[in-house]
Each structure stands twice: as C-alpha cells, then as structure tokens.
Amino acid sequence: xxxxxxxxxxxxxxxxxxxxxxxxxxxxxxxxxxxxxxxxxxxxxxxxxxxxxxxxxxxxxxxxxxxxxxxxxxxxxxxxxxxxxxxxxxxxxxxxxxxxxxxxxxxxxxxxxxxxxxxxxxxxxxxxxxxxxxxxxxxxxxxxxxxxxxxxxxxxxxxxxxxxxxxxxxxxxxxxxxxxxxxxxxxxxxxxxxxxxxxxxxxxxxxxxxxxxxxxxxxxxxxxxxxxxxxxxxxxxxxxxxxxxxxxxxxxxxxx
Amino acid sequence: xxxxxxxxxxxxxxxxxxxxxxxxxxxxxxxxxxxxxxxxxxxxxxxxxxxxxxxxxxxxxxxxxxxxxxxxxxxxxxxxxxxxxxxxxxxxxxxxxxxxxxxxxxxxxxxxxxxxxxxxxxxxxxxxxxxxxxxxxxxxxxxxxxxxxxxxxxxxxxxxxxxxxxxxxxxxxxxxxxxxxxxxxxxxxxxxxxxxxxxxxxxxxxxxxxxxxxxxxxxxxxxxxxxxxxxxxxxxxxxxxxxxxxxxxxxxxxxxxxxxxxxxxxxxxxxxxxxxxxxxxxxxxxxxxxxxxxxxxxxxxxxxxxxxxxxxxxxxxxxxxxxxxxxxxxxxxxxxxxxxxxxxxxxxxxxxxxxxxxxxxxxxxxxxxxxxxxxxxxxxxxxxxxxxxxxxxxxxxxxxxxxxxxxxxxxxxxx
Numbered sequence: 001x002x003x004x005x006x007x008x009x010x011x012x013x014x015x016x017x018x019x020x021x022x023x024x025x026x027x028x029x030x031x032x033x034x035x036x037x038x039x040x041x042x043x044x045x046x047x048x049x050x051x052x053x054x055x056x057x058x059x060x061x062x063x064x065x066x067x068x069x070x071x072x073x074x075x076x077x078x079x080x081x082x083x084x085x086x087x088x089x090x091x092x093x094x095x096x097x098x099x100x101x102x103x104x105x106x107x108x109x110x111x112x113x114x115x116x117x118x119x120x121x122x123x124x125x126x127x128x129x130x131x132x133x134x135x136x137x138x139x140x141x142x143x144x145x146x147x148x149x150x151x152x153x154x155x156x157x158x159x160x161x162x163x164x165x166x167x168x169x170x171x172x173x174x175x176x177x178x179x180x181x182x183x184x185x186x187x188x189x190x191x192x193x194x195x196x197x198x199x200x201x202x203x204x205x206x207x208x209x210x211x212x213x214x215x216x217x218x219x220x221x222x223x224x225x226x227x228x229x230x231x232x233x234x235x236x237x238x239x240x241x242x243x244x245x246x247x248x249x250x251x252x253x254x255x256x
Numbered sequence: 257x258x259x260x261x262x263x264x265x266x267x268x269x270x271x272x273x274x275x276x277x278x279x280x281x282x283x284x285x286x287x288x289x290x291x292x293x294x295x296x297x298x299x300x301x302x303x304x305x306x307x308x309x310x311x312x313x314x315x316x317x318x319x320x321x322x323x324x325x326x327x328x329x330x331x332x333x334x335x336x337x338x339x340x341x342x343x344x345x346x347x348x349x350x351x352x353x354x355x356x357x358x359x360x361x362x363x364x365x366x367x368x369x370x371x372x373x374x375x376x377x378x379x380x381x382x383x384x385x386x387x388x389x390x391x392x393x394x395x396x397x398x399x400x401x402x403x404x405x406x407x408x409x410x411x412x413x414x415x416x417x418x419x420x421x422x423x424x425x426x427x428x429x430x431x432x433x434x435x436x437x438x439x440x441x442x443x444x445x446x447x448x449x450x451x452x453x454x455x456x457x458x459x460x461x462x463x464x465x466x467x468x469x470x471x472x473x474x475x476x477x478x479x480x481x482x483x484x485x486x487x488x489x490x491x492x493x494x495x496x497x498x499x500x501x502x503x504x505x506x507x508x509x510x511x512x513x514x515x516x517x518x519x520x521x522x523x524x525x526x527x528x529x530x531x532x533x534x535x536x537x538x539x540x541x542x543x544x545x546x547x548x549x550x551x552x553x554x555x556x557x558x559x560x561x562x563x564x565x566x567x568x569x570x571x572x573x574x575x576x577x578x579x580x581x582x583x584x585x586x587x588x589x590x591x592x593x594x595x596x597x598x599x600x601x602x603x604x605x606x607x608x609x610x611x612x613x614x615x616x617x618x619x620x621x622x623x624x625x626x627x628x629x630x631x632x633x634x635x636x637x638x639x640x641x642x643x644x645x646x647x648x649x650x651x652x653x654x655x656x657x658x659x660x661x662x663x664x665x666x667x668x669x670x671x
Contacts, residue, residue: 075556098542102556
C-alpha cells in the first residue's frame with residue numbers, strides 16, 4: 001500500500017504536512033531538512049522542486065527556489081540525493097513542482113525515477129485536469145504515483161467533485177484564492193472548509209496556503225484532515241545557523 | 257468551435273497543432289474559464305463590434321495607412337509597402353488589443369485592470385484605455401526595465417496607472433508577467449488581466465490575435481486599392497511574443513501563396529549566448545500558461561533572453577507562431593541588434609520614418625530576403641520566401657522610434 005494511504009488509514013485528524021524546497025538553504029540540505037522534519041513528528045513532507053517561474057508561489061517560496069537553483073539544484077541532482085533516502089525517511093513524500101522542468105526531464109522518465117526512489121505522490125499545480133486525463137494521468141498511474149489536485153473557494157461544487165474523483169492521494173484545499181504566503185480571513189476559510197466537509201468527498205482534505213502557526217493549523221484541522229505549512233517554515237529556515245534546532249522549534253510550536 | 261485546427265483557429269482546448277492549451281493552476285481556473293466561455297460571444301456581439309470599431313477609428317486613428325515606400329522599394333529592387341502601425345495612438349499596434357480587452361473587461365463587470373509590460377508600450381496602451389474608461393490600472397514592470405524605460409514609466413503614471421516593480425527572478429518582462437498572474441490569483445473576482453501579446457493560457461492567444469487582426473484586414477483592402485490584388489507575396493513582421501505578427505498575418509494565414517516571414521531578435525547573434533531568437537534556441541515547454549517554444553536550460557529553467565529591443569526580449573513565443581514554425585507555414589528569420597540599428601537608420605534616411613527598434617528587425621530581414629544582397633542568414637530561408645522584383649512585400653511597421661531615441665543617440669555617438 002502507498003505510504004499516503006497508510007497514513008490516512010492510521011490517522012485522520014491533525015495531519016501535519018510541511019513543505020520544504022529541495023536544495024534549500026544549501027544544496028545538500030534536502031535530506032537533513034527532511035530528516036529533521038520527520039524527527040520532529042511531521043506526518044508528511046511536500047518536497048518542492050525549484051523552478052525559475054513558480055506562478056502559484058509567493059515571494060518567500062520563490063526566493064527559496066531562486067536560492068536553491070543558485071545552489072545548483074536540478075531534478076537530476078534531486079534524484080541523486082534521494083537515492084537510498086528511504087533508509088532514513090519513512091513518512092510519505094510528495095514532489096511538488098511545475099510542468100516545464102518535468103517536461104524537460106522527460107515526463108515518463110520523471111515518473112519512473114520518482115517511483116524508483118521512491119516518493120509517493122506528485123503535485124503539479126500547472127497540470128490542469130484536461131491534460132491530466134488526456135495524456136499525463138495514465139503515465140503517473142502506471143508508476144503507482146498518487147496525484148493531488150488543488151481546489152479553491154472559487155472552485156464550483158461540480159468541479160470539486162470532478163477533481164476529487166481524479167485525485168488519488170488527498171485533495172489539496174487552497175484556503176483562499178491566492179498565492180502561497182498570504183494572510184487569510186479565517187472565517188471565510190472556515191465556511192469553505194465546512195462546505196467541503198459536508199460534500200463527503202472521496203479523498204481526505206488537507207488545507208494549504210496561509211497556515212503558519214498553531215492557531216491557524218488548529219483552525220484548519222477543525223474541518224479538514226490536516227494542513228500544509230510552507231512559507232512560514234521556509235522563513236524559519238532563513239539565515240539560521242542551527243537548522244535542526246530551528247526545525248524542531250518550529251514544529252514543536254505547532255504541535256504543542 | 258470544432259476540434260480541428262486551422263492556422264487561424266485553435267481547437268477547443270486552445271491548441272495550434274502541438275502548441276497552446278491552458279496550463280494554469282486551479283486558482284486561475286474560474287477567471288480563465290469565464291473568459292474562455294464568453295469571449296467569442298462578447299466580441300462578436302454587434303454592440304461590442306460597433307464600439308470597438310468606433311474607438312479604433314476615432315480614438316486610435318485607424319485605419320492606419322498602407323504606404324508604398326518608393327525609395328525603399330528601389331533600394332531593394334522590389335515593391336515594399338509599410339503598414340503604418342506606428343501612426344496608431346500611443347505609437348504602436350498595442351492599442352488595438354487594449355481597446356478590445358477594456359471593452360471586454362467592462363462587459364465582464366471587472367473593475368480593476370492589471371497588465372505586464374517590458375518596454376512599456378503595452379503598459380502605456382493599457383494605461384491609456386483605462387484612463388479612457390475611468391478604470392483602475394496596475395502595471396507590473398521588471399525593476400530593471402523601469403530603470404531602462406523611464407519615459408514610458410512617466411507616461412503610464414501621467415495616465416493615472418500604478419506601476420509596480422517586479423523584483424523577483426530576473427526582474428524583467430517574464431517576471432513582470434509572473435507578478436501580474438499572481439495578482440490575478442490574489443484578486444479572482446473584480447480583476448481582468450490584459451495580456452499584451454499572443455501568449456498566455458487559452459483563450460488569450462486567440463483573443464489577442466483576433467483584436468490585432470484588424471491590421472491584416474486593412475492590408476487586404478488597402479492593397480486591393482493600390483495594386484488590384486488583396487494578396488501580397490510576402491508579409492514581414494517582427495516577433496517577440498508575436499502580437500503584431502499575428503495581426504499582420506491573420507487574414508493571410510489560410511492563403512498559401514502569401515509568404516509569412518517572422519523576424520526574431522538575434523541579439524548579439526543567435527549562438528552568442530545573448531539572443532532572443534526563440535524558434536532557433538527554444539525547446540517545447542510550458543511558460544505563462546501555454547505550451548510553446550521556450551528558451552530554457554537543459555534542466556528546464558527559463559533563461560533570460562537578450563535583445564537591444566525591449567519589446568522582443570521575451571524567452572517564449574505565442575503558440576500560433578510556434579505552430580507556424582513547426583509546420584513550415586511561416587519562415588522564421590532573425591536579425592541582430594546591429595542589423596536592426598542599421599535598418600532603423602536606413603528607413604529614417606530613405607523614407608523619413610523613424611521606426612521602433614522592434615519593427616527595425618522586420619526591416620532588417622529585407623537584406624536576407626533579397627537575392628541581390630544575399631546576406632547569409634543563420635536560419636535557413638526557404639527558396640520561395642526570397643523576394644524578386646515582382647514581389648509585393650508588406651512590412652508591418654509596428655511602432656514608432658521615439659521611445660528608442662536614447663539607443664539611437666548612443667549609436668550615432670559611436671559612429
């Protein structure tokens with residue numbers, strides 16, 4: 001069974017998924033950061049593959065991508081770093097990135113290598129459902145990878161159902177229509193999450209965008225299975241001399 | 257709409273051959289879908305057409321002349337006609353599209369307009385129509401371009417627009433486009449994004465091409481008046497994203513006797529490392545919401561192009577043009593910074609017209625297409641694209657050169 005499914009079987013509430021950028025803050029930080037996250041008790045890791053033009057991300061995550069690229073991070077290097085990583089990392093890992101670098105790497109080769117290391121799922125925000133169904137979904141499924149679609153408060157109910165039916169790991173509920181790293185009106189977020197909950201979707205729902213600390217995490221978890229933290233975590237890694245300490249403190253502040 | 261593609265008409269998913277589509281994050285879906293489902297009904301509504309045509313005529317100054325450039329014709333031993341988009345209000349063809357899109361935005365009930373700009377021409381054209389309609393206007397512009405294009409920044413501000421510097425990535429046009437898209441993601445209800453070229457997710461490439469198609473619509477009847485035939489043998493236009501080329505080619509796309517010649521910016525030379533010749537250097541990829549040819553590293557990171565002309569300084573190309581290149585329907589040439597400068601000075605002296613640096617690239621390609629001059633092109637030129645004394649060549653003079661005077665003055669100083 002896929003690690004994502006196993007996780008949701010064992011745990012359906014307060015799932016903490018943390019985003020980190022591969023190759024940030026240093027080229028070889030990828031595994032140590034993931035290890036520190038796992039040791040601090042996160043349930044799942046979303047590993048960002050840096051891209052020059054990350055449309056769905058805000059300035060903090062883009063800056064981490066720019067730094068990672070300057071550090072020399074590439075998809076090929078990432079797969080090198082991930083070789084044998086399952087000896088250390090047991091939590092589900094989802095690769096998040098944009099279509100262009102994946103297409104250059106070769107879409108099928110990418111899926112094959114992702115399944116080989118192995119990671120558990122993919123988030124490609126600029127792969128729309130039409131292209132997924134028409135061409136890419138079959139390749140992703142052939143290699144046993146889960147694929148996670150995003151929904152937003154602007155997504156119609158009919159479309160939420162459709163994206164839920166296509167999603168295979170969980171459904172990523174963007175808390176409001178925005179890029180990552182913006183503060184949100186949590187009341188509006190609550191109403192939206194309640195609506196999702198009432199729809200009794202096939203997939204578990206994790207909430208992302210605007211989740212930055214204990215109160216926002218807890219609030220998101222009231223109506224969803226868990227939440228994803230990105231920007232706030234990347235900020236916590238900025239200019240810290242003690243990465244492990246920073247990770248431990250950040251996660252324990254949220255889980256305490 | 258059908259699911260077969262013609263050169264003019266992408267399929268229902270916005271594909272021209274292998275290129276196009278809508279590779280957008282879910283956060284943009286509602287806005288793009290709203291546009292996709294409504295744009296054709298809105299723009300072919302008679303009331304829309306009436307207002308659009310009225311503004312093109314009375315406000316933008318259309319039709320722009322088709323001018324038989326006699327001395328230039330003599331110089332190249334053929335018949336050359338200049339489509340004078342430089343005489344449009346704001347000094348370039350960009351206003352054709354912004355007039356169309358502001359009318360569309362109003363009919364969609366949008367209260368706030370955003371745009372990206374490189375050299376500032378599209379920013380000025382957007383700020384202009386927003387002033388005309390009393391709508392809030394925010395223009396994203398790379399921090400580096402703001403420094404390089406001060407007069408256009410001042411024009412936008414005088415027209416009431418807010419100019420926001422794009423400080424991410426390479427701080428130029430592609431990053432300004434990213435920031436505009438992010439703004440749209442963050443303002444999903446009241447905002448319309450006026451993209452300035454035939455790029456972006458479907459339906460933008462098709463919509464912008466339709467608004468710019470007035471250029472070739474006019475060329476046809478103007479040429480008929482002058483020569484008795486609606487069809488030239490050649491249409492030449494510069495290509496960055498490709499909006500003036502799309503407009504100049506549009507009504508000739510399905511006329512196989514008309515040679516369509518697109519001229520990209522070679523910068524210091526196609527293989528110099530400082531170039532913007534996307535069809536020569538790019539590979540298929542996804543940029544700003546569509547699949548097209550993209551200049552990128554082996555790892556799929558988008559690279560920063562170079563051209564002396566800020567309007568051609570873009571690492572992608574519209575999907576229509578990628579398809580024209582891929583299918584062989586269009587001949588794609590390139591001209592270097594130096595060749596464009598020479599062509600600009602030549603037109604000034606021969607015809608008394610100071611062209612924009614962008615348009616000068618199209619003029620520079622005359623050197624390659626003329627068998628008497630026989631300048632060797634870095635890209636192979638199909639034999640039937642060459643011009644003869646019997647050719648009727650229309651060059652789209654997309655903009656005027658006032659904005660480029662600093663560059664021209666520097667070139668004069670160096671002589």
